[in-house]
Amino acid sequence: MDPEKRPPPVSRRQFASVAAAAAAGFILTACGPKRLRELSRERLAALLEDLEKDYTKRFGTAVVVADTPPIEGVTFAYALDLSRCIGCRRCVYACVEENNQSRDPEVQWIRVLGMNKEKGIDFSESDPYYQPAEVPEEGHFYVPVACQQCRNAPCTKVCPTGATWTEPDGIVVIDYDWCVGCRYCMAACPYGARHFNWAEPTIPRDHLNTKTHYLGNRPRPKGVVEKCTFCIQRVRAGRYPACVEVCPVGARKFGNLLDPKSEIRYVIENKRVLVLKEELNTMPKFFYFYGT
Amino acid sequence: MRWLYVMALALVASAAAPVALAQHPSPAPLPRADPPRAEERVEVPPPPFTDGIFPCTSCHASLKVNRVRRPLADMHGDIVLTHDEQHRWCLDCHDPDNRDWLHLASGEKVPFEQSYLLCGQCHGEKLRDWRAGVHGRRTGEWNGHKGYLLCAHCHNPHQPRFRAVTPKPAPARPSAAK
Amino acid sequence: MSIVSQFPRFVAGSFRLVRRGNAAYWAWLAFLAVLIVSGALAFARQVSEGLVVTAMRDQVSWGFYIGNFTFLVGVAAAAVVLVIPAYIYNWKPIREIVIYGELLAVSAILMCLLFVLVDIGRPDRFWHLIPGLGHLNFPRSILAWDVLVLNIYFAINFVVVTHIVYRAFNGRHYDTRIVVPLVLLSIPMAVGIHTVTAFLFNGLAARPYWNSSILAPQFLASAFCSGPAILLILFQVLRRFTRFEIQEQAISKIAELMAYALFLNLFLHGAEAFKEYYSDTQHLLYTRYWFSGLGEHRTLVPYAWTAVALNLSAFLLFIIPAGRRHWVTLNLGCLATYAGCYIDKGMGLIIPGFTPDALGEIYEYVPSLTELRVAAGVFALGFLVFTLMLKVAVPISLGEFQHEPDTGEAH
Numbered sequence: 001m002d003p004e005k006r007p008p009p010v011s012r013r014q015f016a017s018v019a020a021a022a023a024a025g026f027i028l029t030a031c032g033p034k035r036l037r038e039l040s041r042e043r044l045a046a047l048l049e050d051l052e053k054d055y056t057k058r059f060g061t062a063v064v065v066a067d068t069p070p071i072e073g074v075t076f077a078y079a080l081d082l083s084r085c086i087g088c089r090r091c092v093y094a095c096v097e098e099n100n101q102s103r104d105p106e107v108q109w110i111r112v113l114g115m116n117k118e119k120g121i122d123f124s125e126s127d128p129y130y131q132p133a134e135v136p137e138e139g140h141f142y143v144p145v146a147c148q149q150c151r152n153a154p155c156t157k158v159c160p161t162g163a164t165w166t167e168p169d170g171i172v173v174i175d176y177d178w179c180v181g182c183r184y185c186m187a188a189c190p191y192g193a194r195h196f197n198w199a200e201p202t203i204p205r206d207h208l209n210t211k212t213h214y215l216g217n218r219p220r221p222k223g224v225v226e227k228c229t230f231c232i233q234r235v236r237a238g239r240y241p242a243c244v245e246v247c248p249v250g251a252r253k254f255g256n257l258l259d260p261k262s263e264i265r266y267v268i269e270n271k272r273v274l275v276l277k278e279e280l281n282t283m284p285k286f287f288y289f290y291g292t
Numbered sequence: 293m294r295w296l297y298v299m300a301l302a303l304v305a306s307a308a309a310p311v312a313l314a315q316h317p318s319p320a321p322l323p324r325a326d327p328p329r330a331e332e333r334v335e336v337p338p339p340p341f342t343d344g345i346f347p348c349t350s351c352h353a354s355l356k357v358n359r360v361r362r363p364l365a366d367m368h369g370d371i372v373l374t375h376d377e378q379h380r381w382c383l384d385c386h387d388p389d390n391r392d393w394l395h396l397a398s399g400e401k402v403p404f405e406q407s408y409l410l411c412g413q414c415h416g417e418k419l420r421d422w423r424a425g426v427h428g429r430r431t432g433e434w435n436g437h438k439g440y441l442l443c444a445h446c447h448n449p450h451q452p453r454f455r456a457v458t459p460k461p462a463p464a465r466p467s468a469a470k
Numbered sequence: 471m472s473i474v475s476q477f478p479r480f481v482a483g484s485f486r487l488v489r490r491g492n493a494a495y496w497a498w499l500a501f502l503a504v505l506i507v508s509g510a511l512a513f514a515r516q517v518s519e520g521l522v523v524t525a526m527r528d529q530v531s532w533g534f535y536i537g538n539f540t541f542l543v544g545v546a547a548a549a550v551v552l553v554i555p556a557y558i559y560n561w562k563p564i565r566e567i568v569i570y571g572e573l574l575a576v577s578a579i580l581m582c583l584l585f586v587l588v589d590i591g592r593p594d595r596f597w598h599l600i601p602g603l604g605h606l607n608f609p610r611s612i613l614a615w616d617v618l619v620l621n622i623y624f625a626i627n628f629v630v631v632t633h634i635v636y637r638a639f640n641g642r643h644y645d646t647r648i649v650v651p652l653v654l655l656s657i658p659m660a661v662g663i664h665t666v667t668a669f670l671f672n673g674l675a676a677r678p679y680w681n682s683s684i685l686a687p688q689f690l691a692s693a694f695c696s697g698p699a700i701l702l703i704l705f706q707v708l709r710r711f712t713r714f715e716i717q718e719q720a721i722s723k724i725a726e727l728m729a730y731a732l733f734l735n736l737f738l739h740g741a742e743a744f745k746e747y748y749s750d751t752q753h754l755l756y757t758r759y760w761f762s763g764l765g766e767h768r769t770l771v772p773y774a775w776t777a778v779a780l781n782l783s784a785f786l787l788f789i790i791p792a793g794r795r796h797w798v799t800l801n802l803g804c805l806a807t808y809a810g811c812y813i814d815k816g817m818g819l820i821i822p823g824f825t826p827d828a829l830g831e832i833y834e835y836v837p838s839l840t841e842l843r844v845a846a847g848v849f850a851l852g853f854l855v856f857t858l859m860l861k862v863a864v865p866i867s868l869g870e871f872q873h874e875p876d877t878g879e880a881h
Binding site: 105145160189191199222 | 519520521522526527528529531532586589590591592595596598599604605606607610611612613614617670673674675676677752755823824826827828829830831
């Protein structure tokens with residue numbers, strides 16, 4: 001082995017290239033795109049304005065992008081009455097309209113599973129493609145599934161870039177501008193609740209919902225994941241999610257878990273309540289119950 | 293001696309009182325049933341009357357009351373009762389003496405705006421759930437004013453079972469690669 | 471300063487070397503070039519239209535790209551099969567050729583990173599994964615761990631091979647103070663990259679097919695078969711076409727180690743199959759889909775049994791010493807190992823994990839033409855890089871490509 005010479009001193013060229021890289025990195029991090037949670041208030045306001053201009057231009061109608069913060073002392077929860085749901089799918093389409101989901105390729109945040117009464121809640125026997133002339137069909141019951149807004153969410157755990165997280169009011173949200181589309185969260189979700197924009201989403205102009213929230217129903221870009229946000233743009237303004245309002249049989253209940261007088265507390269305290277795939281310890285905030 | 297007279301008077305009075313009272317019949321019809329506390333009254337949209345049917349007294353005030361249970365011939369023949377029709381008929385819910393009201397089993401009158409009290413007689417659990425906001429369609433605000441509907445807004449009181457509906461289209465199956 | 475000043479000569483000399491070759495070499499390069507161009511065009515279409523051009527959908531959201539990624543992480547980890555005998559046991563026959571394992575690791579990791587790049591929905595946002603520039607959800611996300619360990623392993627191998635090769639070019643021995651710690655680190659790193667990749671899958675409670683503790687050891691076992699399989703074929707090719715020398719002992723030792731890895735692979739697969747079939751819970755559905763199909767959904771069944779046949783025959787060929795000695799059975803065994811592990815890790819791991827999906831739906835995923843083209847392009851790029859590196863490294867190791875200190879000219 002040759003005796004080692006001292007490593008040569010750093011040349012001017014080497015120094016210059018390293019300095020340039022550092023400068024580029026600094027500029028990119030200081031001025032370039034950032035995660036929502038790292039943005040200052042001014043930059044966030046500027047971002048929302050940019051988005052509004054963008055959408056307005058694209059759709060030819062004024063679009064509002066809000067970033068309404070969570071209300072203090074609120075944890076949202078949802079309950080669905082399995083003895084009432086008739087599988088009419090009006091919730092699916094109300095959600096599509098309210099949340100600006102792509103029509104082609106079709107994205108639907110709610111999936112209604114037709115189940116057999118003899119088999120019970122058994123996913124291997126479920127059928128989301130039922131299309132009889134009339135519902136409910138004899139011997140069937142229906143289980144609509146969307147994001148369960150888990151308290152121990154596997155999706156937020158696995159996201160490599162931190163593009164999805166749980167807000168203080170319990171809603172699991174996605175920063176559509178930060179998601180890289182790796183779809184690890186989709187593999188992690190036990191409820192098939194997360195959906196990917198495999199192509200550029202298409203929303204017919206006359207069906208656009210112009211009242212949007214940054215983390216909710218604003219039109220999404222291609223190549224990112226999206227899912228139910230409990231209609232964040234509605235609930236943070238005191239309204240019910242669209243699916244709750246449209247359900248013709250009143251199967252859907254929603255409210256603040258921390259309010260002892262809310263419907264949702266009444267359901268949990270008085271009804272036979274269950275959650276899906278309980279053994280996975282995801283602790284969903286979406287409960288199913290039997291009203292009768 | 294005075295106390296003897298008082299005792300005898302008391303004895304006679306207590307013996308006579310039931311007899312005295314029994315001779316007087318119930319003086320006036322019972323007042324309409326009002327929820328005992330104001331906050332128990334639920335604000336609802338107007339009842340879903342068929343056009344032109346209300347007020348019922350516009351016809352019934354001049355008609356003689358016939359309490360015999362029978363199929364209706366002259367009017368209201370279009371109403372098919374499939375709501376415990378083995379045991380109940382019209383006048384079990386509609387007040388015989390004043391058709392602008394409903395009545396409870398006790399005879400108390402109930403306005404149509406509070407028909408939930410009538411339904412709640414048999415469907416007590418549903419009434420409790422409905423008051424809590426857990427039964428029926430939910431409108432309004434989760435942290436503010438909550439909108440309630442009458443039972444009759446969703447359930448036809450004569451044929452309460454929901455008819456089947458046409459489901460909206462099934463989702464598209466995952467497509468082949470483009 | 472002379473080392474640094476020789477660099478342009480090294481580069482110039484390398485360019486000359488890669489341009490020199492026989493007809494077979496040029497045919498190989500042309501073949502790779504065709505695949506790369508085709509892949510690039512297919513990828514361009516994918517970027518423009520979105521991942522809808524693949525066959526992946528919400529129900530099966532990972533497919534061919536991630537399958538290949540997983541397989542190639544195994545190939546990269548397999549460098550350790552050479553590194554341990556070479557550096558820990560200081561066994562000369564393998565010590566001479568260990569660098570080719572490291573070169574393979576570099577090419578394999580490059581392909582892994584490319585497969586991730588072509589799989590994500592927003593390749594333009596790749597930088598979000600770079601700590602400092604973006605945000606890495608470390609330590610909660612196993613994918614964040616994978617990003618780190620893969621790049622660290624890549625860096626280690628890259629530094630080691632470039633250092634050794636360049637030093638050899640300059641007629642000097644490598645600096646053990648740099649190489650030995652890095653090489654020693656690469657051993658747990660190799661185990662680490664494939665364990666972390668296994669954890670990616672087995673940490674997901676939502677996918678019972680993957681949610682099994684056996685996944686990490688099984689990944690390592692199949693990695694330690696498939697990587698050396700490529701190397702053994704490579705060494706024989708080099709021996710045939712260049713003056714490259716490899717001792718018979720080295721080949722037979724590698725083959726022997728492969729035999730044990732093959733056994734472990736089969737054993738762990740068997741253990742998995744036992745648990746699924748004997749416990750007979752609803753989770754058996756995924757394994758059943760792979761081996762016998764579900765109802766009329768039987769697309770993968772032929773592949774499943776082909777993989778079993780290939781792995782079994784490879785094991786039998788290798789466990790018999792005579793099988794390892796004869797070049798026909800040796801190479802058949804290598805090909806069978808590679809193919810068997812490829813099918814197992816690619817189709818056999820990813821697709822049954824999603825079939826049926828979380829809500830019980832069965833979508834039969836078959837890679838689209840675009841996916842095949844892009845994947846072929848990535849493989850071709852990796853093979854091209856590997857070929858070019860060999861084209862420079864082999865002559866250097868043979869002393870044919872050296873820095874000439876007197877004339878300042880490189881041959």
